[in-house]
Amino acid sequence: MSRFAVEHVKRVRSVVQDRIATDQLETGNRITRSWIRCLHDYQLDPGTSAEPEVVAPVELQERQARLADVQAVAKVEMANLYQQLAGSGYAIMLTDREGVLLNYFGDPAFTHAASKTGLAQGAVWSERVQGTNGMGTCLVERRPITVHRDEHYLSRNIGLSCAAAPIFDHEGELVGVLDASGESRLAQQHTLALVCMSVQMIENRVFLHQFRHDYILRFHNRPEFVGTLHEGAIALSLEGKVLAASRGALFQLGFARPDEIVGRDIGELFNVTFPGLLDSSVRRAFHPVPIFEVRNSARFFAVVYQPVAGNGVRRPPRSLPCASLGSACALDTMHFGDPVMAAHVATARRIAERNVSTMLLGETGTGKEVFARAMHQSGPRAGWPFVAINCASIPESLIESELFGYRSGAFTGASKDGQRGKLLQANGGTLFLDEIGDMPFTLQARLLRVLEEREVVPLGGEAPVKLDIRLISATHCDLDKKIAAGEFREDLYYRLQGVTLRLPPLRERADRRALIAHLAAQECDEGSVVELDDALLSALDRLRWPGNVRQLRHLLRSMIALRESDCLGLHNLPPEYRFESGAALPAPALALVAASGSPLPVHGTPGKAPDLALSALESAEREVLLQALERHAWNMSGVARELNISRNTLYRKLGRLNIEHPDKKLFH
Numbered sequence: 162m163s164r165f166a167v168e169h170v171k172r173v174r175s176v177v178q179d180r181i182a183t184d185q186l187e188t189g190n191r192i193t194r195s196w197i198r199c200l201h202d203y204q205l206d207p208g209t210s211a212e213p214e215v216v217a218p219v220e221l222q223e224r225q226a227r228l229a230d231v232q233a234v235a236k237v238e239m240a241n242l243y244q245q246l247a248g249s250g251y252a253i254m255l256t257d258r259e260g261v262l263l264n265y266f267g268d269p270a271f272t273h274a275a276s277k278t279g280l281a282q283g284a285v286w287s288e289r290v291q292g293t294n295g296m297g298t299c300l301v302e303r304r305p306i307t308v309h310r311d312e313h314y315l316s317r318n319i320g321l322s323c324a325a326a327p328i329f330d331h332e333g334e335l336v337g338v339l340d341a342s343g344e345s346r347l348a349q350q351h352t353l354a355l356v357c358m359s360v361q362m363i364e365n366r367v368f369l370h371q372f373r374h375d376y377i378l379r380f381h382n383r384p385e386f387v388g389t390l391h392e393g394a395i396a397l398s399l400e401g402k403v404l405a406a407s408r409g410a411l412f413q414l415g416f417a418r419p420d421e422i423v424g425r426d427i428g429e430l431f432n433v434t435f436p437g438l439l440d441s442s443v444r445r446a447f448h449p450v451p452i453f454e455v456r457n458s459a460r461f462f463a464v465v466y467q468p469v470a471g472n473g474v475r476r477p478p479r480s481l482p483c484a485s486l487g488s489a490c491a492l493d494t495m496h497f498g499d500p501v502m503a504a505h506v507a508t509a510r511r512i513a514e515r516n517v518s519t520m521l522l523g524e525t526g527t528g529k530e531v532f533a534r535a536m537h538q539s540g541p542r543a544g545w546p547f548v549a550i551n552c553a554s555i556p557e558s559l560i561e562s563e564l565f566g567y568r569s570g571a572f573t574g575a576s577k578d579g580q581r582g583k584l585l586q587a588n589g590g591t592l593f594l595d596e597i598g599d600m601p602f603t604l605q606a607r608l609l610r611v612l613e614e615r616e617v618v619p620l621g622g623e624a625p626v627k628l629d630i631r632l633i634s635a636t637h638c639d640l641d642k643k644i645a646a647g648e649f650r651e652d653l654y655y656r657l658q659g660v661t662l663r664l665p666p667l668r669e670r671a672d673r674r675a676l677i678a679h680l681a682a683q684e685c686d687e688g689s690v691v692e693l694d695d696a697l698l699s700a701l702d703r704l705r706w707p708g709n710v711r712q713l714r715h716l717l718r719s720m721i722a723l724r725e726s727d728c729l730g731l732h733n734l735p736p737e738y739r740f741e742s743g744a745a746l747p748a749p750a751l752a753l754v755a756a757s758g759s760p761l762p763v764h765g766t767p768g769k770a771p772d773l774a775l776s777a778l779e780s781a782e783r784e785v786l787l788q789a790l791e792r793h794a795w796n797m798s799g800v801a802r803e804l805n806i807s808r809n810t811l812y813r814k815l816g817r818l819n820i821e822h823p824d825k826k827l828f829h
């Protein structure tokens with residue numbers, strides 16, 4: 162035994178005996194308490210040279226099978242965590258509740274040394290067998306813990322540094338431990354925080370998977386956190402009774418144990434009715450809706466996800482709104498009888514279960530992202546993340562790290578904790594690559610390689626991480642032209658477009674009127690009903706809608722917000738829309754006519770000067786854009802943000818509407 166080991170054994174014995182002599186068995190920190198258990202209760206020799214205990218292969222398989230649900234999810238998270246820590250000599254391990262090591266991801270530099278101490282599959286790391294250690298002591302304490310170097314009880318383990326966090330099931334039962342262990346000199350402060358985040362992710366995903374055949378309410382007090390590891394999740398029966406709640410849900414609602422809310426009606430927790438909540442989730446196309454908690458009136462944002470079809474799916478009662486019947490309904494709301502959209506929905510349903518890459522084409526605002534989300538919702542990946550990345554709005558220099566992530570210290574300015582790229586954030590779920598036509602050419606080759614090999618190597622990292630994603634891409638560009646111009650790789654194009662769906666512009670949709678009524682209903686507050694009279698519907702039906710469904714939604718939103726009564730008519734239509742719809746001449750268009758001295762040509766009239774060949778609506782749009790540009794002192798990012806469009810879309814609009822900076826300087 163080395164001199165350090167001998168001194169360690171002496172120190173452990175003296176600390177424990179001191180405590181026993183002074184009758185302080187229950188006091189002290191967690192490490193001391195653990196040492197006392199080891200010597201006093203388990204009668205372990207801190208200097209033992211006994212071989213590490215390992216279960217037989219058959220027993221290991223049985224234990225792995227018992228925790229199959231957790232293991233399936235944990236493997237992905239372990240790979241992600243390993244990737245974040247790779248190169249720092251760490252191994253990531255999962256144990257069951259008896260401390261038997263079920264899975265091991267090891268840094269090659271560490272694996273050899275680790276196997277000597279028993280850090281290998283099948284080894285038993287309970288406190289009773291291995292003394293004070295991350296996994297075993299975490300199981301006893303039921304809390305996250307780090308056990309660093311000579312805080313270990315056995316002298317043979319003092320070269321290790323372990324960060325471990327417990328994994329609980331939805332009933333609050335401890336099911337296992339996730340642990341990152343490495344050689345102590347490489348110990349990092351933030352390791353325990355990363356392990357805790359991974360555990361939270363595992364618990365959430367296991368919850369979503371286990372209750373995938375039930376309704377699941379996912380919520381947070383910030384809308385952007387719904388769908389992230391910070392969210393709370395509550396599984397609901399068809400009648401709206403709480404079946405189970407995730408740890409995050411209990412925490413946010415201020416409950417200590419699941420049995421405090423299981424069996425309650427959702428209306429006892431939030432000021433909503435279950436059918437109302439289902440309805441508004443579907444109507445809002447699965448964007449979080451505000452709800453209020455009953456006890457403290459705290460505001461949350463929530464989405465109800467529908468049961469995924471499959472064996473054992475219980476049929477919803479007849480009284481629920483049609484839109485909430487079954488998971489396929491997310492796709493149902495994509496059309497109201499338009500034959501092109503109906504065919505697309507049918508295709509999307511046929512490929513819902515298969516991992517076919519899909520390319521969505523269509524003008525801006527036709528609903529490509531909404532459609533992609535509906536596809537995600539209707540497939541088996543619904544409980545997993547939907548991650549959208551807009552290739553046009555991220556500066557070229559950042560796209561690579563956004564997509565692939567990076568290891569700590571990979572480049573100047575990189576966060577010290579590294580970052581998990583969007584590809585890995587989407588692991589298990591769907592990655593939506595919006596505006597793919599604007600992806601820089603050099604990055605296209607790298608993306609293609611990742612898609613072919615189905616694994617990612619983060620910037621500055623060495624170890625590849627397996628990738629399991631469904632890919633949906635979208636663009637308004639003519640990719641054929643881009644390929645011909647050498648701006649888009651043909652091989653990537655074929656890899657992305659397993660199935661191509663072109664979403665029709667709003668002006669070509671045969672179900673325009675029904676869609677208008679549907680969106681108007683979505684824009685109303687719960688409980689209120691707004692009617693659109695025939696004259697208004699006809700006027701809206703005649704418009705050309707360059708901004709498609711997005712523009713329609715915004716117009717309806719402002720008309721509904723400004724209404725004086727619940728029946729909307731032509732008088733509610735803003736003046737700039739009236740001319741084109743045939744209702745009246747719009748004020749901004751009049752101003753333009755007056756300024757130019759010419760009559761205003763209708764849209765597309767040939768032979769006119771380009772700056773005048775604008776429809777009334779385009780003139781109005783031009784006016785609105787000019788005002789926004791003035792407001793933001795011609796700052797493009799500010800204008801794009803205010804109008805909720807990408808910078809690329811904004812530049813396209815400026816070109817189309819002949820808007821130039823007054824000083825003809827470059828836009829910034």
Ligand SMILES: Nc1ncnc2c1ncn2[C@@H]1O[C@H](COP(=O)(O)OP(=O)(O)OP(=O)(O)O)[C@@H](O)[C@H]1O
Pocket residue numbers: 446494495496523524525526527528529530531532595635637710711712714807810
């Ligand atoms: N089927 C739909 N149901 C409800 N709302 C829709 C639908 N389609 C589009 N919208 C509305 O239009 C807005 C724009 O949709 P989305 O972002 O999906 O369009 P897009 O084609 O991806 O646009 P862009 O090319 O500019 O990114 C959405 O925020 C939503 O409000």
